[in-house]
């Protein structure tokens with residue numbers, strides 16, 4: 001177990017961690033999960049403060065970080081960017097309503113022990129990669145760890161919870177198990193790429209056989225695809241892409257169908273977000289839904305995953321998400337345990 005390398009480190013993407021380090025985080029998470037269940041105190045961050053900056057909505061992330069800090073003996077401050085001077089990159093500033101990220105990061109890091117940030121979509125005008133740049137800028141100036149609570153590229157905390165859930169269901173030996181990360185239809189065309197990208201990155205730290213399924217036009221970031229391919233190979237797994245949901249689900253052990261937007265219609269790939277064309281692409285693929293029928297081609301004990309919130313009746317039917325295959329509430333709970341591990345190790 002590698003433990004020496006965490007203190008003070010930013011947690012922005014799993015791509016910057018080794019397999020041994022990811023396994024350490026999961027082991028610590030399991031230990032903290034056991035302590036939580038037994039009611040054993042584990043005040044590892046007594047009197048420490050985490051500043052949580054949410055540019056977007058959240059149920060799970062906000063409450064798991066906030067409850068997690070309380071359980072670790074510290075406190076989490078909820079910061080609404082509109083109620084402070086909105087942290088902005090150099091060049092995006094407006095007099096007396098924004099404050100340069102470099103200044104905000106230095107102020108907060110003098111007062112507490114960590115900064116966590118959620119930012120994607122509208123707050124960065126849907127410019128793909130800009131939200132991640134905001135996180136990097138915070139990390140550059142903060143003297144304390146910066147934790148990614150979901151940006152436009154990555155959702156590493158969700159990915160950790162996903163791997164933990166898979167290991168709890170199938171054990172540590174995942175060889176020959178098939179994991180399908182699939183696109184699914186939603187009436188909302190504004191979901192970032194962060195969850196599917198981090199899910200395949202996370203799975204590539206195991207020896208799972210990963211299949212990424214999506215209609216043409218919903219490709220993921222080539223940098224993520226290349227990392228997943230290389231890392232998966234290094235760890236004894238495989239990685240392939242399929243454009244047919246039913247073919248991808250054949251003999252699957254784990255399916256993770258969720259919606260994400262089309263990267264090719266977002267800046268900087270185009271000048272302005274092309275929402276009309278994105279909508280047309282979505283509507284052409286309304287049949288990408290996870291129902292009982294498609295689960296019949298999977299292995300009998302297939303597990304159904306979703307990061308939540310989900311669009312019931314569109315991404316998934318009620319009988320699947322509320323049925324025997326669903327592990328979505330284990331996933332949601334595991335957000336608490338993995339994030340406590342990340343905070344306890346880095347802060």
Ligand code: CP
Pocket residue numbers: 057058059060061062150158307308309
């Ligand atoms: N899965 C997830 O990040 O949920 P929230 O948007 O509720 O935080």
